[in-house]
Amino acid sequence: MSALSDLQATLDPSRKSWVQSANEPSNDFSIQNLPFGIFSDSKDNTPRVGVAIGDEIVDLAALEAAGLLTVPSKAGVFARDTLNEFIALGRDAWRSVRIQLSNLLSRDTATLRDDAALRAKALVRQADARLHLPVQIPGYTDFYSSKEHATNVGSMFRNPKDALLPNWSEMPIGYNGRASSVVVSGTPVRRPNGQLKLPDQERPVFGACRKLDIELETGFVIGGGNALGEPIACTDAEAHIFGMVLLNDWSARDIQQWEYVPLGPFNSKSFTTTISPWIVTLDALEPFRVAQPVQEPQPLAYLRHDGEHAFDIALEVTLRPQGSKQATTIARTNFKYMYWTMAQQLAHHTVGGCNTRVGDLMGSGTISGPTEDSYGSLLELTWNGKKPLELKEGGTRSFIEDGDELTLSGWCQADGYRVGFGTCVGEILPAKA
Amino acid sequence: MSALSDLQATLDPSRKSWVQSANEPSNDFSIQNLPFGIFSDSKDNTPRVGVAIGDEIVDLAALEAAGLLTVPSKAGVFARDTLNEFIALGRDAWRSVRIQLSNLLSRDTATLRDDAALRAKALVRQADARLHLPVQIPGYTDFYSSKEHATNVGSMFRNPKDALLPNWSEMPIGYNGRASSVVVSGTPVRRPNGQLKLPDQERPVFGACRKLDIELETGFVIGGGNALGEPIACTDAEAHIFGMVLLNDWSARDIQQWEYVPLGPFNSKSFTTTISPWIVTLDALEPFRVAQPVQEPQPLAYLRHDGEHAFDIALEVTLRPQGSKQATTIARTNFKYMYWTMAQQLAHHTVGGCNTRVGDLMGSGTISGPTEDSYGSLLELTWNGKKPLELKEGGTRSFIEDGDELTLSGWCQADGYRVGFGTCVGEILPAKA
Secondary structure, eight states, X not given: OOHXXXXXXXXXXXXXXXXXXXXXXXXXXXXXXXXXXXXEESSOOSOEXXXXXXXXXXXXXXXXXXXXXXXXXXXXXXXXXXXXXXXXXXXXXXXXXXXXXXXXXXXXXXXXXXXXXXXXXXXXXXXXXXXXXXXXXXXXEEEOOOHHHHHHHHHHHTOGGGOSOTTTTTSOOEEEOOGXXXXXXXXXXXXXXXXXXXXXXXXXXXXXXXXXXOOEEEEEEESSOBOTTOOOOGGGGGGGEEEEEEEEOOEXXXXXXXXXXXXXXXXXXXXXXXXXXXXXXXXXXXXXXXXXXXXXXXXXXXXXXXXXXXXXXXXXXXXXXXXXXXXXXXXXXXXXXXXXXXXXXXXXXXXXXXXXXXXXXXXXXXXXXXXXGGOSSHHHHTTTTTSOEEOSSSOEESSOOTTOEEEEEEEEEOSSOEEEXXXXXXXXXXXXX | OOHHHHHHHTTOTTOOBSSGGGGSTTOSBOTTTOOEEEEEESSOOSOEEEEEETTEEEEHHHHXXXXXXXXXXXXXXXXXXXXXXXXXXXXXXXXXXXXXXXHHHXXXXXXXXXXXXXXXXXXEEGGGEEEEOSSOOSOEEEXXXXXXXXXXXXXXXXXXXXXSOTTTTTSOOEEEOOGGGEEETTOOEEOOEEEEOOXXXXXXXXXXXXXXXXXXXXXEEESSOBOTTOOOOGGGGGGGXXXXXXXXXXXXXXXXXHHOTTTOOSTTTTTOEEEOSOBEEXXXXXXXXXXXXXXXXXXXXXXXOOSOOEEOOEEEXXXXXXXXXXXXXXXXXXXXXOSSOHHHHHHHHHTTSOOBOTTOEEEOOXXXXXXXXXXXXXXXXXXXXXXXXXXXXXXXXXXXXTTOEEEEEEEEEOSSOEEEEEEEEEEEEOOOO
């Protein structure tokens, strides 16, 4: 059997796992998924590489130590507190590990299934684990690639007639974000202080953000960088991507509106960015590839690629007020609506020679769909606070209040199994006095 | 003698070194300076920590190995290819090393002066050394803090009447830059390709930048970071700064003008940023502290600090065409003109909770003075190409041509000695075909 057919077999919809929970059609972590992350647990608080399967985590460091998993190029990369060293080994190594894990976890493979002692070493319940930031992130870039989002924001902040700026349709507009404040799901989010320009006052005041918002995004993680001066071709770009995460680009709208001209958002976004702990590989997403929207005008040559480069990923946001048991779904949308593809984003990012590095994080930009309930930010959902949302429990919301817990989730649904991202959660703490 | 008086003694203008070249009043690297960098040489190509003195470099790893230099908190930090580990030890360690080096290199200290074998091990001629990027840079931020520069750019790109935007006088406007493409002086700079919007065409074209420019800046290096959610107070900010470098924020003006709305500069600046190899410590700059410009309106409370927080650093830019022996000085200005101080920049950067890390680089923004020959960019010097500069040799320049070598230099001149930065050099290679 060739390596490619081995890889194909890991996507076989009929493959089931002896980890029963993975076989539930609505469990994010089917045997077809196998996303990578960094975890620790109460028995061993050393962060190490794991892969989610059903309600469990497979400890790759333990598997390698037990001789059940071999990395072609370099031993020891799983006993690490970030994925960078593993990712840096390249796509052949990722695929080899995926194939080995899929086989080990398959219902038909007895090795682990029938060895209770080994299973006790190699499996940790997700409920008992702590998940860490999966990668050390050398650089964080955020794009702005949803046409609906850019149009909505342009309508509100500028002019509905010229909502979309002329450059938007020609390139995936992006900006450099702040990598230091990217945190893993579950980390509390402190409401930022900053300069606010109130409409009735001549000068700005200093105080807590009054328009705290989410941005529902995905992010992709660079698996193979490029040298300074050596652009990545659009047609080759996906080979440089290790996988995807959910990303919440928390935004202070009032700080943003006052500070962003002419150099872009700064303090309004650099206080926290949250990502989900599991990186879903591009290999696992392959069956969910769909056509991107038609691009008109046709992009310049360096941004062209044949074929389908969007992915059908259902996305959802819920809001749960403090003390409430009831969360309200405030948005439902899909990654496939994005106008610019990840390949185009990466080609554009590097076309002038900018280098990228293993672990770099690239945010999609807020993912808004065509309907009013598919917008990826409260700014759009409430139209800058003018149309507050009605919660099932906890009143209404124009923007986020202290104690609110915001949860992003995302998944690709196939017939009988799911390739999901888990959740990306943050609860808001009051601003520092 | 107390530690403070020891530190004071390192600034004594009458102190001379047995390294004769350091005593020339126009040599950048007097015994009062002692800037830190990373170097290697033909005898030992392992990058390690050095300090410039006159025309020489003191090898700190060799000094420590010989027992002539002790680091209070941690041995071995000089046998490293970046300064990060040393910097992370904190200000007491920086000062202890400065005091020990000043004493060792002083004309009156025999230890090294009279030991030829030791000197052969511990001194390397700068002419024989290769200088490396001095720090691993986790994050790069660029400010926009020269009032003259912001006014000039605003006049050209927007409206001379409202050249300065309302937020500019209220905060040190900044944006996140791209850390991956920061290189050390001497690294060739490849002219970027990108989207250009020509005035006579409906759609952009792809091609080589036609308006390649410099931005004359300084940068400061974070010596002690802050935790997420814990802002640095303006009054405490200088204690978090290890030192300063020269910084050339190469800019593709045509790419910039088309791409920068609404999220700021991206590909127009991320292709290369060059910094000088020596980090001049804030301690060495202390005698050159001067008052910053009067700030009107008075900044909000979080941006206030008493006393003098500007530094009198003379700055110069020369341009030398390929094959020419004659460089033309195209700008002379001074860091003291900057409206916002480094302390205010750092306080603003962190006031919303953003964390900083050891080695983070913060660019000042283009440093323009009040007169037409003191502007820090060709954009301003030639007024967007309308008034080409006359070179001594090599014709005229509206913007930078292939093969041009641009050199920034900077120094603080005292009576009898200099605290200089050396140079920050880049030669332009033609765009990739």
